[in-house]
Amino acid sequence: MLTTRFFNIPTQSFKSPFDELNRMRRFLDHLTQGSAYSSPFRSLSQSGVFPSINMTEDVDNYFIRAELPGIKAGNLDIQVEGKVLKLSGERKFSEEDENVQYHRREREAGTFSRAFTLPGDVNVDKVDAKMSNGILTITVPKAEAAKPKQITIS
Amino acid sequence: MTAAQELQVKEKQEVASPAEQTKPGIIFTPDVDIFETDRNITLLADMPGVAADDIEIDLRENILTVAGDVKPFEGADESDILVEFEIGKYHRQFTLSDKIDQGKIEANFEDGVLRLTLPKEEKAAPRKIAVKSA
Structure with a gap:
């Protein structure tokens, strides 16, 4: 192992x-x-700005994912301008009864805003975003010029 | 109400010493809110990435276990550009001091947040005993 x-x-x-x-x-x-089961070579980047994001790419798209549990799609704002993607929103909690007694309070509500630059040119018109089980996935298609070209040898 | 505060990045906490795993993978402690009223104990847990079917809730002998399995949601042919959070399972256990009416536990999962309502077992309604004087 x-x-x-x-x-x-x-x-x-x-x-x-x-x-x-x-x-x-x-x-x-x-x-x-003693926790040898998790990969010891994790190298996480830290930007210090909420939310933490993972960015991946395939041939045609960039994918940006963020963990945003409890945030409704309506409380999210995503804007793309050139190569800059701006993600902002608010995490709100439903009001609980006033006379409840809290034992743990680890979850936090509040606002956030983050902007980041995409690594290449993108097709701004076809950006797609969806929320699923608290994970936001933004799919940003690459501009034709930024896609890798297969070159056939004649 | 004051203006909403700005959210800060919170690193996901890895479980320190769970039962030894047979499957590889990281296990995280979900952030929870727990509060109680006279009748219920309510637990809210942030478990992003878990599908409702993959949540396991178990209550036996006052030990409440909440676990969630995350199916990989990144495509296999995607390559990483930036990695700021990791994906893993969730696991957390609590000891409950009240008797819970097991039949009436309600669990609701929405937008990556589990809401568990644990009704306390109904105790006999307090009776007032009048003392008669002879």
Whole structure:
């Protein structure tokens, strides 16, 4: 199990030998904490702006996903301008009875706004967004010029 | 009511020591609100990405377990550009101090939020006993 994990390194470019060392150190930290089942090579980017997003691409589209549980589609605002996508909204909770006694309060309500630049040119007219089980998926088609071209050798 | 505050990024908390897993994958602790009234205990849990069918709620001997399995929602032929959150299952357990009327538990899942209403077992209505003086 461990060895497979160890060699199953996601494709990453090692920028400097210290990256490699850091990675090794984190791997060892992970071992001593005993949670060897999760991948020790997670490298999450942190922007510090809500919501956290994952961006992926395939040949034709960019996909932007965010975890937004409890947010209705009507409380979300998505705007695309050029290569910049702006996502804002508000998370509201339904009012609970006043005389309830709280034991845990970990969920938070509030507003958010985030803008980010897409890596390539996009077709602004065909952006699609949908919410499913608290996951927002924005599909942004790439502009024809940004799509990879298959070149056949004659 | 004051103006809505700005939401801050909250890192998903990995479960520290669950029962050992046989399947690989990360398990997170869902954020919850728990509150109670005279009659009910209500639990709200944020479990984005879980489908309603994949939620497991189990209550035995005062231990309430809430778990949710997340089916991968990213396409197989997509490659990552930016990764800020991870996808994993959810698991959390609570010990309840009140007796719960198991037959009347209600669970509702909407927009990635589980709402669980646990009715307390009805106790005998308090009776006033009048003391007669002879």
